[in-house]
Amino acid sequence: GENVEQHPSTLSVQEGDSAVIKCTYSDSASNYFPWYKQELGKGPQLIIDIRSNMDKRQGQRVTVLLNKTVKHLSLQIAATQPGDSAVYFCAESGYSTLTFGKGTMLLVSP
């Protein structure tokens, strides 16, 4: 079945620094890769996604990169703020459902 590995499991940065989270996936048929942010006590919320016909997508302070050749994707959060502290999940989908990574807890210190 599909497998998504995510690292690091925890990440601590200083406010203003960049944070990078990486994932690898196993299914070459995967064609959709969303990233979710989960704040404490809440459900996950989509922050950015990328389709397999793209290599890079940018949002507000977030950039996602996709390398289909080696099945890697990454999320970069620029100029981090304390409000970015949360758990972040990558996910992949090829057919009908999403498979999630195990999550990265990001802590941004003032």
Place this chain on the structure above:
Amino acid sequence: NAGVTQTPKFQVLKTGQSMTLQCAQDMNHNSMYWYRQDPGMGLRLIYYSASEGTTDKGEVPNGYNVSRLNKREFSLRLESAAPSQTSVYFCASSELAGGGYNEQFFGPGTRLTVL
């Protein structure tokens, strides 16, 4: 719009008891999903309903049953709860059938403890 709502927010059960977790969405979405979240395990799919009238097993369906009551509502039932089912349960919905290319919207979760 309320989005995806779940009831109850918290529940404590004894081993062997049964209960139903309720989920409703007001976005006119076709697809609905139930996940469980355990520490260090991410989100794992229990069951999903690609469209009204259909349900399918996900990664961890054992010990659970689901009912797609109508387009808005999707319930998850534990017939005989076990301590291994202690978890946080999330319901989600998406516009299109299937998981690809379309955002899943999550509810606030139900925290279930089985003693």
